[in-house]
Amino acid sequence: MTAARRCFPSLCFLLLATLPVTHAAGADGTSGRPPNVLVILADDMGYSDAGCYGGEIATPNIDALAEGGIRFTQFYNTGRCWPSRAALLSGYYAQQVNRDPPGARPKWAVLVPDLLRRTGYRTYHSGKWHVDGPVLAGGFDRSYELVDPDRDFGPKEHRLDDRPLPPPRPEERYYGTTAIAEHALGWLDEHEAGHAEKPFFLYLAFMAPHFPLMAPEADIARYRGRYDEGWDAIRGRRLKRQRELGIYGGELSRRDPRSVPGWNLKEDELRARIGPGEVGRALAWDELTPEQKAFQSAKMAIHAAMVDRMDREIGRVVERLRKSGKLDTTLILFASDNGASAEQIIRGDGHDRSASPGSARSFLCLGPGWSTAANTPFRLHKSWNHEGGIATPLIVHWPAGIRDRGEIRHAPGHFIDIVPTILALAGVAAPDEWGGERRPPLPGRSLVPAFTKDAPIGREFLFFKHAGNRALRLGDWKIVAAGPGSPWELYDLSRDRAETTDLAAREPSRVAELSAIWSRADAEYDRQGTTGKPLQKPARGEPAKGASR
Template sequence: MTPRRLRLGAAFALAFSTIAVPAGSARAAAPPNVVVILADDLGFSDLGCYGGEIATPNLDRLAAGGLRFTQFYNTARCWPSRAALMTGYYAQQVNRDPAGSRPTWAALLPDLLRPAGYRSYHSGKWHVDGPVLEAGFLRSYSGDDSGDYFTPAFQRLDDKPLPRPKPEDGHYSTVAIASHAVEWLDGHHREHPGDPFFLYVAFTAPHFPLQALPEDIERYRGRYAEGWDVIRARRWARQRELGVYDGPLSPLDPTTVPSWNLAEEELKRRVGPGEVGRAVPWASLTAEQKAFQAAKMAIHAAMVDRMDREIGRILERLEAIGAKDDTLILFASDNGASAEQLIRSTGHDPAAPLGSAMTYLGVGPGWSTAANTPFRLHKYWTYEGGVSTPLIVHWPAGVKARGELRHTPGHLIDVAPTLMEVAGVTPPETWNGATRPAPPGRSLLPAFAQDAAVERPFLYFNHEGNRGLRVGDWKIVAPAPAAAEGRWQLYDLAKDRAEVHDLAARHPEKVREMADLWKRNDEEYRRQAATSPRPPRPGEPAR
């Protein structure tokens, strides 16, 4: 054991007491390495270990060697989820929903883990305010341009712009993100072998546009000709077999799509007659629409497949440097699958091969509904389809369980307190001279040991007027006021996580009680976000 790990052993022993420790392990009392992998717009059922048919053998192996959480939550959108993950606070508490600059007290994970000797590295999407290195990472590859997987316009290495790849360069963002993650692992192992590392890998896949390597698309060609109704039913059945979910299947919603989507007529004009802008029954589509939609889902599957393959490269490197057993790996998604259908970047060429750099398509609400099986709606909404994510936990040296499920609810706000407890770090009461509010997240370590409840008063949701609150198994949820119905609905998630049966009329007192709790905390979170504002950076408008 290195001298640094000896010094940290005593501080870590208490945090490790609830976790299985291999007998005779010389490193068991020191903080593990940490790898957090975040997908973008991945549906709850897209992975094989969560019921899907897409080939994800590497993530499936992580699940088989560790834990799967069945009721884990994000914030329904990319940047608020990243704020929650990196700070341990709801995005509203740190002024990141709507997107703004964090208060001075809102430290990120690299700074929170530094007292335990961690060196931090980042590769992939950032979408947090401020430069990456300023947040405490030592190395960073940032590719925030989700408009082009082959020739992205916005890439940065250690916060410095990189030239845009040419088509002949063979760039593909998912591969590039993994390659830099592997490079950071090699550099750490070579230069700091005695120190623990925190590696944050944030893939852009499978966020739109649907763009994938031709060989990956070929593996799924024709696979989805049965349509989203059949695939959805099959995933639901598989989830029940796996024990991931045992409840009703939500119905298709043919009316609710994001307000910024292209209109159906505009979609057909710019994309072609095969495009469909609503989650309607598959049987109602024309033959041309069925073929086009099946091809789109094949590309989505190819993007997920490639992400899993690249995760496999990272896992191979962890094993090669002797770090796999002593590394805590967490995998999640920033929100549910997306129903968004819009065209950005360089536009869409209907004559180009689907999935190529010249195309710009979204998977659309029909397949998004299937990806989010068995839940209702999509990214952006605070129904279960928008806020539910897989969570895979793998830590051979620290978690005794193999292939077990954890049904206790959790949230991305729990990642920071979990990692701090794993590291033996006491959360700071102040940061940058400002007092930090009590964090809302809870450590998940008790649930790592057994399927025990993680006690908390509630889980809060709010994104662009889409509201939600979960207390025990009760959940109130309401779409944005601009929607046709902005009133609170009430669901008993113990029986109805598909949110099919609204119980608000039967339990108005429960709705009032929970709505009042939501309002009080929403107001308090806004107040906290306004304390100790950070001065604007050069060139940034004052808030």
């Protein structure tokens, strides 16, 4: 038996993880009805930004969900916006449904709201979409879509039930995070008024804290000066807190001043268009000039304000569930679509150097220095398949169905596990076909067994691929490569989740075995993604190759 095969979980765990859950098992404990489901997704939020994952940002509402539920420490997204959303909503790797690179899903690649709606659920969406096709065609009954990602204080494009809305007027004092929450609250009120007898699925997809860094001045003021000590000190503080919380017990990854997204503006252009305080690489804080330190501190204050405001809006939604008596019977999942971003580009209306940082006329990005801190303790950033790009917090809160409070789960999981979990609790079997076309088996596993104890979730491997980056995790072993043609690196994540010591040269046979698994999965997933008729043409505004959302 090879070393890689010895890492496979036992058959009993595999069977437990894949057993269907009936309505009774997934019921709210009183009515025999499957739970309501609220999926909350942050955009470009770092692994350690929330207080309950080691951060200093005030996130009392997210922290309360963790205290009343469970936290996963080894959960994964895909490292980028649109493939993560494809995996989260379809239950498949993005490559299996032709969404990375972004294209039209096959007809069989139905999304989870469509499966739930046909069993009695009402389905609602508010916020970012970034999936091919109109929102309502994805199985939602109601939708508010914020299409414009670059103008938090006044989008040029947003839609209600797929129909264009006029741009907000200045007197409306529009702010994207608040508007997304307001529409979610509206859907909950509508549900209570007209469909209270039915369970609901609400997908609350914030754009915060994705660039541009924009936040209300009063929110920014709460953090002004807080980050004067710099990203190296903040990383150390977050690591210490993570160890105290039991989130992570390993070492801190090395800050990498070389690695930035290939589409970033060059440093001289950044200085010319943003100003002399901008920094293009994750240098040591002590290497920065006083002007750079002041400017970088101000940027992180805006990022923190965006996370803070998102937390407050989450609190309003949770409070509405509490007042309606639905909080205990609602399964709440909170995660981020990828790690914090090292991107530094300028879009939208450009950047006005005379504007106050964080205001509507500014366009700033977090950048690699603070992204490294936000992703503490891990290595690299959004779009990479190293841990800093693909690790996400996952909080699961469901008082009627989870007895444990404030506990931690170290079992690895992935966005592909969300759909099997929801279907299991709803008592719904994943269909073998859709639209007259056969569907591949779902690659994910239900997380329901982990609701009661921290046990392995049986699976063969976890697969990653994006923009030339690639990785595979099997048990505690991970191979990963940064960029097309780059050699495989090998890490033992049980000892080195910070990916500091590459073992590839010491264990070439293990690298060869894991890379063979990755290659077979890659070929099969690409084949599946082009099997069957396209569902529809890709949505307008799909990102061009190398672009970002």
